[in-house]
Amino acid sequence: MNHPLKNTLSLMLLSTLSLGSAQKVASPIPIGIAVAQTSNASLFGQEQVIGARLAEKFLNARGGVGGTPIKLVFQDTSGDEAGAINAFQNLISKDNVVGIVGPTLSQQAFSADPIADRAKVPVLGPSNTAKGIPQIGAYISRVSAPVTAIAPNALKQALKINPKIKKVAVLYAQNDAFSTSETGIFQQTAKDLDLNVATVQKFQTTDNDFTTQVTAVLGENVDLVIISGLANDSGNLIKQLRQLGYKGLIVGGNGLNSSSMFPICGQYCDGVIVAQAYSPTQSSAANQLFAREYKAQYKKDPPQFAAQAYTGVQVFVDALKVLDHKKKIADWDLSDLRIALNKQLLIGKYKTPLGDLSFDKDGDIVQQAFYVAQIKMKDTKNGTFVFLK
Ligand code: MET
Structure with a gap:
């Protein structure tokens, strides 16, 4: 068992594994989606999955990132901290994603985000609204305006x-x-x-x-x-x-x-x-397209959680496009790209379904308009959010 060759082999294996820096970015470009597809939190997560998928379809139909498509990699976080940590670890180390949109709950973000931050993997929170989320670390930003x-x-x-x-x-x-x-x-x-x-x-x-x-x-x-x-x-x-x-x-x-x-x-x-934080009547061209596509498919106005998840994917893609102009994404080293992507997304300006947006120095969203709606029920199961403002 203690054959010297075994040690040599393990050393070789170890050095291959630690050569994370030699890892290239896959094509199509993998973007992680870590939201609650199961548990009570899936009441929000299901809307996020729909929003993210619409973004993938829509953005790929318009050339992806300089002709290279993106591919969303889904890892279900379920509704608790352990589920989010597990999903993040898989996306970071196994799926080799360039960045992560997730998790659904702030409660999960406070546990899972530090893992991505330490690994220097950019995270865009699609729905985390608690105070202190972008302050978790330099790699943590959000497209969900805070409480x-x-x-x-x-x-x-x-x-x-x-x-x-x-x-x-x-x-x-x-x-x-x-x-x-x-x-x-x-x-x-x-x-x-x-x-x-x-x-x-x-x-x-x-x-x-x-x-x-x-x-x-x-x-x-x-x-x-x-x-x-x-x-x-x-x-x-x-x-x-x-x-x-x-x-x-x-x-x-x-x-x-x-x-x-x-x-x-x-x-x-x-x-x-x-x-x-979103209105289906938001007048931007980006929202007109998003809302039309959503409505055509689901026969109702898009909800906030879908619009925010769509926006998270779009921000990654827009930032990747800028980097792709400098050097084709496929030629980037994965760790270098993750670092550059985080820097780029923080300095960019984006035309999204939420309107024009950018980020402050902490990575918190800078958004122009907010709204208020009132629930109007049609019967015991179906209703709508009627916008008052
Ligand atoms: N805004 C919530 C949070 O930050 C998530 C969606 S609504 C419960 O946890």
Whole structure:
């Protein structure tokens, strides 16, 4: 077993493996998509898969990167940290992607992003809205505007609809990084708007029964309820609030921004106000094309999570095109390209379905316009987001 040749062989193998620097970029160019295709978070992830696939189809039909197509490599993150870490590791070391769009949840990003950052692989968060995401590292950026930019808009809109609102109840999922970040902004904005936060109630993203929280809310006689959670928990919470008699307005955070929630709260979703980082009516040429293509295929307006995932893929492709002009992508060393791609994407300007965008020095998105929508249910399963602003 201890034959000297074996040691020599292992050494050779080791040096081949560590010669990561000799690795070229594959053709078609692999871009990793690490989103939740299973678990509760797949209520958002499914929309992200659709958006990313549309970008792949659309951008390849227009020549890909200087004539070389891109190829999306999907690794399911599921809904937890371990799933995201595993997906990232596979994309980085096995699939040799040039960059990663993902993960779905901020809760996952805080665990998985540092792995990509250490490996010098650029990450574009397509939906991570918690504070502190781009600050994880130099290789971490996002196309999803943070809670600070989004959440206040929904509260201001609620006050326009009902200027008499004085007393509010706030509820949030305490085991989720984005929900705790978002509720902080909601609570601060409520105070800034001179609202009285009468009660703050916590729950878990895995909860199904909200009797305790709803009872506390009803006891305060509030005119507005503000919810930060994921889709399944928030959907059930809204349903129970209404069933037990709450009649006032409801503002929901980013986790309520998916029609996947409609079958959960059914008719009770009606009237919920949700701020948006995307509008199907956004007037850019890029959005006209995206929205038309999406509508032709899915017979409805594209949702925010699909538009953001599309944008993530597009930003990578646009940045790759610039690098391809300097040296054909196939001639780049993979590690060098990943580093150059990160630098390039941060300095570029992009015309996307979200409008014109760029990045600040941390890698946070600089976006021009935000919107607010209100849910309108047609029946117990189907509804739409009607844009108010
Ligand atoms: N914005 C969320 C987050 O950052 C993800 C999608 S909505 C729950 O975790």
